[in-house]
Amino acid sequence: MVYITRRERFSAAHKLSRKDWTEEKNYETFGKCSNPNWHGHNYVLHVTVGGEVDSETGFVVDLSVLGDLIKEKVIVHLDHKNLNLDVPFMRNIMTSTENIAIAIWDQLEEEVKEIGGQLHKIKLQETENNYVEYYGGK
Amino acid sequence: MVYITRRERFSAAHKLSRKDWTEEKNYETFGKCSNPNWHGHNYVLHVTVGGEVDSETGFVVDLSVLGDLIKEKVIVHLDHKNLNLDVPFMRNIMTSTENIAIAIWDQLEEEVKEIGGQLHKIKLQETENNYVEYYGGK
Amino acid sequence: MVYITRRERFSAAHKLSRKDWTEEKNYETFGKCSNPNWHGHNYVLHVTVGGEVDSETGFVVDLSVLGDLIKEKVIVHLDHKNLNLDVPFMRNIMTSTENIAIAIWDQLEEEVKEIGGQLHKIKLQETENNYVEYYGGK
Amino acid sequence: MVYITRRERFSAAHKLSRKDWTEEKNYETFGKCSNPNWHGHNYVLHVTVGGEVDSETGFVVDLSVLGDLIKEKVIVHLDHKNLNLDVPFMRNIMTSTENIAIAIWDQLEEEVKEIGGQLHKIKLQETENNYVEYYGGK
Amino acid sequence: MVYITRRERFSAAHKLSRKDWTEEKNYETFGKCSNPNWHGHNYVLHVTVGGEVDSETGFVVDLSVLGDLIKEKVIVHLDHKNLNLDVPFMRNIMTSTENIAIAIWDQLEEEVKEIGGQLHKIKLQETENNYVEYYGGK
């Protein structure tokens, strides 16, 4: 078993805020992340795939195929978007880094199988000081 | 003359879009940066101040004083904000990296004089692949 | 189970040197790290906490609460200090990166439980070329 | 069990290309990585070693001894070399990042035991956007 | 005058070696960089363009146009290539970082004028420990 990781990036707006709470309660809970007019981040995504090394190519999976898959299934839906408003697979989900990472896992798990690998980890970095890691298996 | 630089960061939402243009013309000109529902970035700001070295302290300016100044005059107004909607000193200005850098210069130029230095450069990084540098003197 | 990591930094002096050894034996064992007048580092600390995602907030733990905890229990005791002389919880401990990481774990393990998470890993980077990871369970 | 990691770097040329395939099939499979006249990378290597902390020194293993070992057994053979032509332990192996990581593991596994640690992971970064991790146990 | 910088990357093989010198003299002068079978690097290129800020767009130049220009005129010719053998505009030039930077300047100077900017600086980084800066005006 060898693990290979592809890094991709997206820039997006979001806020942490529940519609069923008052603005005051949102601010109390989420602080400046609840700013009604949104804020945003340069997210850095690391997708790690495990598998056997193919004896002909020396690859676990073809990285350019993996990169295209991540772009098609994830990046194009998140980059230069509003995570709360524009993303079908984030509907009605709090856009915490934790939940974005889980949603990305769900977008990729089956797709990675089809290119011959096994999704191992989603790492999502929101700022230089925080990131989330998710290994599936909710 | 010695130059000292303080790095600070802010995360904000914005879009590139003119109200006097159609959505189509905005998209044609600004591409995905014109997304109507906003997007965002982790901006990295470098403020460079020049001056003589004080013989008693060895400082051009006291970095913690400079840091507090940048936080008070710039960061608190931009961090976790919408640059198009929430920032008094960005009103009616296209929120390109170029214009944000110039606006930050204008916020700091006089203030830096008062702590004994001379503002030399504003460097503002929008993503890992692009940044703007401004030396004043429009 | 989702893992969330908070990065914090501290700058400190230390040396690797045993009082029960001669200066020669210390130099032979620890090389330039035994310099009698100390040296120092910008340490980078990554604290990883695991837990379930709260369905209301989308959080494993509140990152700003975790950040405050790390600052109060760890950073304030280590930053701009001498690790051999100034830190109550490092008394009589060789200040190797390994031992500092373990001491930080011990400071945080119970505290992290009280904010609803489970301490998973302490990663401590001493220079750009070396770091230590500790998962508890001595 | 504590894990300590040493980072080292090497710059090398290589290509992904099988002699038993036509140039066309190599291009179809490996794209621009099959360029007949080679290309190259600044590889970044992270060697992670696990072990008990020695009560006298506070070390899992002596990092300068580990660094010298990596330089002698790995870096001197790969740095400023052609990975396909110049490296005895890469003969007849596709020079994918996966295979280089496995070959480095094989060079170090026994050697690390002799300095009192246990090789835990080889992480090899080819570009800022991709890296491989290998934990042994083919 | 505001300066905007676009970062791009390319991975290439090269060697420092003169055909009119013996292998011994090449080794004496260029050390391991003269390895006959080549070595390689991940080069990082920063292209800085100066100009007035357009009052309608807020841009010095359109960064995506600048990025496309750099890719078309520079990156496509250097990425996954052998700098000594495969690059028309590097023929008969020693492939030192200095000379590559100058050659990139020559490829871009006129082109940047046509998109309304003025090429200000080429910064080319060969490894994390060295880089070259060139402002034109040989």
Next chain:
Amino acid sequence: MVYITRRERFSAAHKLSRKDWTEEKNYETFGKCSNPNWHGHNYVLHVTVGGEVDSETGFVVDLSVLGDLIKEKVIVHLDHKNLNLDVPFMRNIMTSTENIAIAIWDQLEEEVKEIGGQLHKIKLQETENNYVEYYGGK
């Protein structure tokens, strides 16, 4: 004129404190940087040298010669040392980043001439959030 930069690093202890001031006044002026038992940093040094490109080698100066020079004249005196106590060329000088940068310039200016270049800039980074640049000409 082309500029080439060599990056080197050193880890050192220091404090900001004047012997002719009380501990209280030192704390008032220098804050936690005045800690009597020292603190320390991983300093990152960038030495930039300008010159003509040699037509035979393609070099401004030979980077390995420049690297050795920096190590011999600067790094060996500062690395794993106490900047206030152990460094002959820092005697009686406040160890602010500004003053260390100037002292490094003075160590290198003449030496760089002897290898055929002209010292252009000393950049010294104390933490990820602050650095000093000095171009000579006190």
